[in-house]
């Protein structure tokens with residue numbers, strides 16, 4: 001299968017982590033967000049929304065939206081599960097992931113930030129205030145949902161870690177003070193020593209300048 005990716009796309013970063021954790025053979029196809037390759041007709045033929053990531057299966061069928069891609073991988077590659085079997089525990093993992101996928105990430109996305117500084121002409125400093133505001137809002141709650149385990153829900157990496165680590169990476173990039181989030185910080189530190197996370201990191205990607 002082929003993953004359409006961009007090294008700094010946190011939605012693609014989630015999928016890269018899951019593919020690595022599940023040991024699924026795949027090829028990375030970089031799409032450059034800065035040169036707007038994602039808005040070209042050739043990419044929109046793959047993902048009509050013009051967003052990263054998209055997963056092309058070996059029979060050329062395509063899945064868009066990282067959450068749908070991750071659900072597909074969980075269903076079709078169950079040997080290394082990323083969510084617990086127990087329905088209630090699984091719901092807690094999905095709830096954690098959705099805080100990131102639905103309530104933090106979409107309002108801090110590239111096109112939202114470009115709209116703030118472009119169309120609305122907000123100064124750069126206000127854009128950063130916006131960015132940090134919504135991460136802090138989510139992280140304040142995520143921190144309370146964690147125990148002192150090595151990873152989010154256990155001592156074994158899973159779906160919640162695949163969502164959390166890219167979001168923390170972005171938070172650090174935008175100079176968020178992580179001292180307020182000791183559990184999140186410890187999990188970030190731990191996961192970033194695991195090969196699946198090291199190989200999925202932006203700096204390890206073929207399109208990282």
Ligand SMILES: N[C@@H](CCC(=O)N[C@@H](CS)C(=O)NCC(=O)O)C(=O)O
Pocket residue numbers: 008009010011012033038050051052053064065066067101109110111112
């Ligand atoms: N909900 C989508 C979000 C995808 C998304 O927003 N991707 C970003 C990169 S992380 C993107 O392509 N941004 C391009 C833009 O904002 O113009 C998913 O989870 O796949």
